Amino acid sequence: MEIVGEEKFFPRNFYGFHGVMVVYDITNRKTFANVSHWLEEIDKFDSEDVCKMLVGCKSDLSKKREVSIKEAKDFALKENLHFIETSAKDGTNVKEVFFKMALFIKG
Numbered sequence: 001m002e003i004v005g006e007e008k009f010f011p012r013n014f015y016g017f018h019g020v021m022v023v024y025d026i027t028n029r030k031t032f033a034n035v036s037h038w039l040e041e042i043d044k045f046d047s048e049d050v051c052k053m054l055v056g057c058k059s060d061l062s063k064k065r066e067v068s069i070k071e072a073k074d075f076a077l078k079e080n081l082h083f084i085e086t087s088a089k090d091g092t093n094v095k096e097v098f099f100k101m102a103l104f105i106k107g
Contacts, residue, residue, distance in 0.1 A: 017045075017050060018050060018051065018105045019050060019051040019052075019053070019101045019104065019105045020042055020050060020051070020052050020053070021053045021054075021055050021097070021101065022035050022038050022039060022042075022052065022053070022054055022055065022081075023055040023056075023057050024054070024055070024056055024057070024067065024072075025056075025057055025058050026056045026057065026058050026059060026061065026062070026065050026066065026067050026072075026085065027058050027061050027064040027065060027066055028066060029066040029067055032066075032067045032071075032072070032075075035054065035075070039052070039079060039081075051082070051101060051104040051105050052079075052080070052081045052082070053081060053082040053083070053084065053097070053100070053101055053104070054072060054075065054076045054079075054081040054082070054083045054084075055083075055084055055085070055086055055097055056069075056072050056083075056084070056085040056086070057085070057086050057087070057088065058087060058088075058089070059085040059086060059087040059092055059093070060087035060089045060090045060092065061087075069085065072085075082100065082101075082104060084096065084097050084100065
């Protein structure tokens with residue numbers, strides 16, 4: 001299930017999930033600022049054993065970057081999240097993000 005930044009799309013009964021990816025746009029600081037909010041929403045559900053991954057998208061636009069890799073990594077470490085950056089445009093880490101999530105869930 002993909003939730004695209006709008007509360008109205010956030011499921012009210014979101015139980016039984018094993019992994020969640022919170023995605024932000026590296027070229028848009030506002031999307032990174034919203035990550036904490038989405039983590040709070042996810043934590044309202046029984047998510048203690050859920051694998052959580054922070055995913056920075058649009059890594060191909062590094063010249064327009066508003067969120068540094070260090071800042072995102074530090075945040076992920078603080079929040080106990082796995083971290084990766086991806087680019088749908090050039091394919092960077094697109095497959096890897098799903099493989100890693102599957103491996104983390106499998107344990």
